[in-house]
Amino acid sequence: MKARVYVTLKKGVLDPQGKAIHHALEGLGFEGVNDVRAGKMIELDVAESVSDAKIEEMCRKLLANTVIENFRIERVAA
């Protein structure tokens, strides 16, 4: 069983990397991109018995820094 953890910057936290990507997209001539926010996706291969609550605990304790980041957990069928 796979679980994907999406870690994103909280609203209001400035994202210098997102800004640079946005700037680069504009440099390539892409129009209409209003904003870019960069985050990361962490894929976990977990036993069936690992609960969502456990994965949430993993996020709080390590995978995300909740001072600046939010996380979202998604279960993926293998």
Added chain:
Amino acid sequence: MKSAVIVFPGSNCDRDLAVAFRETTGEAPVMVWHRETELPQGIGLIGVPGGFSYGDYLRSGAMAARSPIMRAVADAAGRGVPVLGVCNGFQVLTEAGLLPGALMRNAGLNFVCRDVPLTVANSQSAFTARYEAGETIRVPVAHHDGNYTADEDTLDRIEGEGRVAFRYAAPVNGSARDIAGVINEAGNVLGMMPHPERMIDPAHGGTDGRRLFEGLVAALA
């Protein structure tokens, strides 16, 4: 006085910090590997050095903050033992929850490596006792993730409580309110991005960092 410097895989300022501790405490610190679960008995000062612990994987300082020795460091900090975290050490201390806020990628996205002027924001702490409030000192920075961030309430609180130890005299990395160094609520943990241990000997080009260590040692005597 017995001191300790924590060493993680990827630390690269541990020896510089050890020299600063040795020069100012008169005794070489114990170098403590990250896998240890306890600090040696009688440690009166702990240094968390700069570098790229665990290759900055996941987030700078994130893995180091969860290493076995950091529990012992948190316990010691809770008992009032002074802890100084420099650069990556600052990142580790925020990740470990010993200091508020977080350090993000520099606003300009560049690795910044140069001497910067710092303003001493509070000279009342054990770490800054040998400085004058408002004084400008020169200390080098060398980091990619030094952009200090916290929510507005936290920023107001730490400023109101005099817990900002140092500010950049001119913007360096996008840090909120130009914060370069923060002290914990109890006053015994300081994290800062600039490297005071790289300014302790005239051969370094300056000695402005030395007073931080001397003041700390005097406060502990």
